[in-house]
Amino acid sequence: MPVLRHGVIGQPTSINPLTARTQADRDIVALVFSGLVKLGSGDKIQGDLADRWSVDKTGKQWTFHIRLGERWHDGAPVTAADVVFTVRLLRDPRYTGHLASSWSEITVQKLDTQTVRFNLRTPLGDFLQVARQPLLPFHLLSRVPADQLVDSAFSAAPVGSGPFRLLQWDMFTALLERRTVIERAAVQPSASPTTSAAADGSLPVERIQLQFYPNAAALAAAFGAGELDMANGLPAATALELASLPGARIVRDPRATLTAVLFNLRPNHPITRDQNVRQALLKAIDRVKLVTDVLAGLGHRADSLIPPQSWAYVAKAAIPVAYSTTNAARQLKAAGWRKVNGKWHPPGSKNIFLIELITTTKTANPVVFEAAQFVARSWRSFGIPVKVVPLTPNVLVGERLARANFSVAVVDMNIGLDPDLYPLLASRQAGIGGSNLSGVQSLVLDDLLIAARKPAPTAARRSAWAKLQKFLSESQVTLPLAFRDDAIVVTDAVIGPRPHLLGDLSDRFWDVLTWRLASGR
Numbered sequence: 001m002p003v004l005r006h007g008v009i010g011q012p013t014s015i016n017p018l019t020a021r022t023q024a025d026r027d028i029v030a031l032v033f034s035g036l037v038k039l040g041s042g043d044k045i046q047g048d049l050a051d052r053w054s055v056d057k058t059g060k061q062w063t064f065h066i067r068l069g070e071r072w073h074d075g076a077p078v079t080a081a082d083v084v085f086t087v088r089l090l091r092d093p094r095y096t097g098h099l100a101s102s103w104s105e106i107t108v109q110k111l112d113t114q115t116v117r118f119n120l121r122t123p124l125g126d127f128l129q130v131a132r133q134p135l136l137p138f139h140l141l142s143r144v145p146a147d148q149l150v151d152s153a154f155s156a157a158p159v160g161s162g163p164f165r166l167l168q169w170d171m172f173t174a175l176l177e178r179r180t181v182i183e184r185a186a187v188q189p190s191a192s193p194t195t196s197a198a199a200d201g202s203l204p205v206e207r208i209q210l211q212f213y214p215n216a217a218a219l220a221a222a223f224g225a226g227e228l229d230m231a232n233g234l235p236a237a238t239a240l241e242l243a244s245l246p247g248a249r250i251v252r253d254p255r256a257t258l259t260a261v262l263f264n265l266r267p268n269h270p271i272t273r274d275q276n277v278r279q280a281l282l283k284a285i286d287r288v289k290l291v292t293d294v295l296a297g298l299g300h301r302a303d304s305l306i307p308p309q310s311w312a313y314v315a316k317a318a319i320p321v322a323y324s325t326t327n328a329a330r331q332l333k334a335a336g337w338r339k340v341n342g343k344w345h346p347p348g349s350k351n352i353f354l355i356e357l358i359t360t361t362k363t364a365n366p367v368v369f370e371a372a373q374f375v376a377r378s379w380r381s382f383g384i385p386v387k388v389v390p391l392t393p394n395v396l397v398g399e400r401l402a403r404a405n406f407s408v409a410v411v412d413m414n415i416g417l418d419p420d421l422y423p424l425l426a427s428r429q430a431g432i433g434g435s436n437l438s439g440v441q442s443l444v445l446d447d448l449l450i451a452a453r454k455p456a457p458t459a460a461r462r463s464a465w466a467k468l469q470k471f472l473s474e475s476q477v478t479l480p481l482a483f484r485d486d487a488i489v490v491t492d493a494v495i496g497p498r499p500h501l502l503g504d505l506s507d508r509f510w511d512v513l514t515w516r517l518a519s520g521r
Contacts, residue, residue, distance in 0.1 A: 002517040003207040004494065007219045007228040011171050011212045015158045017134035018089060018097050019150040023233065023505055024212055028169075030506035031176050031208065032073075032160035033134035036064050036083070039417075039500065039510040043311040045128045049078055049135065049161065059123030059455035064131070066114040072137050073165040073179075080110040085138035087118075092146035101423070101435070102130055125455045126418035129503075135161065163513055164208060174210040178513075201519030202495055205512070223248075223489060229517070231489045232505065235366065236296035239487035250298075251488040254309045255502045256417055258302055259371050261479035262401075262409045266439040269407055271346055271353065276335040278476040282321050283328035284382040285375055287481055294370045295484050302480030304469050305415060309501045312419050312452075314462060317469040321476075325382050344383045354385045358400055359410040361390045371481055372410035401437045410481075417503045421468070422449040425477065440477050493518045 010024045017033050020026045036053070040046035047053075051067040070078040089095055090103040105121035120127065137159055144152050158166060164176040211228065213219040220238050223231040224245065231242065243250040261281070263272040271277060287301040300308060304318035329339070336347030343352040359372035369390060376386040391400060400406045413424065423429055427446050429436035448468040452461070472478075486505055488497070496515035497508055 001206050002203045003209050004205045004230065004515065004517060005209050005211060005228045006230040006232070007211045007213055007222055008231075009213055009216060009219055009233040012169060012174060014150045014155045015166070015169075016149055016152075016155040017136065018086075018095065018099060018146075019155060021150075024174075024210065026504055026506040027210060027509070028158075028166060028174055028176070029134060029160075030162075030509045031164040031512065032158055032162045032166050033136075034160065034162040035132040035134050036066070037128055037131050039132070039507060041498075041500075041511075043418075045132075048132075050131075053128075053131075055127075055455060059125075060120045062118045062120070062127055062131070063111070064116050064118075066116075068114060070161060072139075072161050073159045074137075074140075076137065076139050078135070078161050079113050079138075080116045081113075081138045082135050083116045084108050084110050085142065086133065086135045089136065089141075089146050089149070090133070094145060094147040095149075096147075099133070102133075106130070123453075123455050124420070125453055125461055126416065126420050127455070129416065129418040137161075169210075172212055174212075176208045176210070178204070178206045198516065202516040203519070205515045205517055208512075229491050229494050232486070232508065234487065234489065236298040236484070236487055239298070239489050240296055242489045243487075247492045248489060249492065251490055251497055251499060252298060253486040253488065253499050253502045253508055254300070254307060255484055255486055256307050256310070256415045256419075258305060258307070258413045258415050258483055259368055259481045260302070260305070260411060260413055261375060261481065262411050262413075262438055263478070264404060264407050264439060265441075265477065266404060272407065274335060275475050276331055278479065279321070280328040280331040280335075281379065281384075282476055282479045283324050283331070284384075285378045285479075285481070286323040288323065290371060290374050291482050294367065294374055295482060298487050299482050299484035302482050303473070305413070305421060305472060305478060305480055306419050306465070306469060307415060307483050307501060310415075310417070310419060311458070312462065312465040314466040314469055317466040317473065319470070319473040321473075328382060339383055342383050343385065352385060354387070355379065355408050356387050356389060356406075357408045357410060358389045358391055358396060358406050360396055361392055364393050365412065367484060368410060368412055375410055375481070404437075404439060413478075414503065417501060417507075419465075420453050422453050425449055438478060445471060445475075445477070 008024055008027055010022045012024045012028060013021050015025055015028045017029050020029050034048045036050040037045050038048040049066050049070050050064040053064040055062050087108040090099055107119045109117050111117055140159055141154055164178055167175045167177050216234050216238055219231050222228050223242055239250055242248055265273050291299045291301055303320045306313045338345045346353050357376055360368050362369040372388055376388045379386050423435040425436055425440055426449050427441040430439045430441055448471055451464040452468045486502055498511050500510050
């Protein structure tokens with residue numbers, strides 16, 4: 001039976017869609033569990049557990065029909081009760097996971113055994129992405145309180161309804177087996193390709209062995225020694241080095257994660273509230289060189305908060321800002337700034353402008369850490385002193401960003417596969433504890449954000465996104481630095497995977513049922 005050996009960094013701790021804590025958790029969840037819908041090629045969403053769905057004219061009611069014959073891995077049928085149960089857990093006050101905010105304004109009702117209706121307080125154009133939420137089995141978890149899911153027996157031995165079932169796992173490996181051809185064919189005749197050998201002798205991947213490594217060095221060594229068919233999560237430079245080995249290559253998946261400069265735009269930070277200053281600071285950063293130096297070329301300069309591979313990206317509205325310290329200096333001078341002894345002074349001030357730039361530690365996120373260092377060097381050479389303060393994720397987010405206790409930060413922002421910038425930039429989200437960490441408040445921006453998130457035909461949504469991106473390009477509320485690629489190193493024995501825009505690294509399994517292993521592997 002063909003077994004794909006796939007190396008990842010980290011270890012499983014809670015294999016549950018609601019409580020997954022590590023990338024290893026999320027990888028296993030992506031293989032074991034399924035939602036009503038799933039990713040298809042390009043920007044398409046296709047049915048998973050649901051075979052059809054509809055939305056009413058208001059965009060507030062979505063109805064899904066679960067395909068007859070869908071079953072959990074223990075043989076129990078998947079029904080509307082499982083959908084209702086999962087959503088109620090997500091909305092349970094005792095559930096404090098990161099998914100809770102996405103479901104706070106969404107309720108669900110069971111219409112019949114196979115049909116559910118979601119009621120949205122606010123119409124959401126990206127609701128199909130939300131509906132990808134993997135479901136949990138009511139018949140196995142109905143007696144487990146939401147606050148006990150994370151360390152429950154189920155989260156150590158999960159039962160899902162996805163394309164693979166978990167056979168066994170420990171802190172070093174996890175073995176997953178594809179659902180049988182007969183079982184898959186009975187449920188989704190077109191979802192599972194034949195398991196017979198192809199003309200080239202290749203066979204479908206029937207088992208996946210995830211192998212866990214404590215760090216990138218250990219993972220790279222295992223791949224270099226021929227112990228793996230795939231390796232994921234490596235630094236870009238390391239991935240490129242491994243891809244140069246005989247019989248190896250890289251699959252580049254663009255990511256919807258933006259590395260950006262975040263400003264505190266509240267009234268007590270008047271200097272960076274001036275969009276001329278923000279624009280000048282962006283012009284002083286050579287983002288093309290940042291992609292080369294920090295990402296080893298595996299990424300793209302960001303000219304918008306929207307990934308260029310996204311359907312919502314409108315090139316003509318994403319106005320490029322070229323690197324030019326000359327133009328940056330000209331813009332600051334036009335705004336009344338003075339440069340004295342090589343240092344910039346704000347209008348009317350005898351003091352130089354000094355930036356405290358907070359970011360994550362190198363251990364927590366080396367890419368963001370190095371990007372912050374690059375930005376700091378750029379601004380220092382331009383004449384603005386910068387003090388970089390690396391912080392642990394808990395301190396960075398919980399004590400500094402969430403409490404508005406910062407001036408400038410370099411962070412990662414997950415924009416999403418079907419973008420919704422409202423939570424990140426809307427005035428209503430600017431309070432302490434809200435997700436608008438910059439604190440920007442603009443009625444014009446609010447209207448544009450609302451228009452962009454409304455359900456509408458694709459052409460109308462793209463028009464709304466064009467207007468929003470044009471506003472953001474002119475105001476530079478947040479400075480977009482780069483979108484990076486996820487580099488998967490694979491041997492030539494692996495046929496697949498196909499590149500796709502990723503919201504999470506686990507999205508790389510979107511076409512796992514089409515992966516094959518070459519004959520003789």
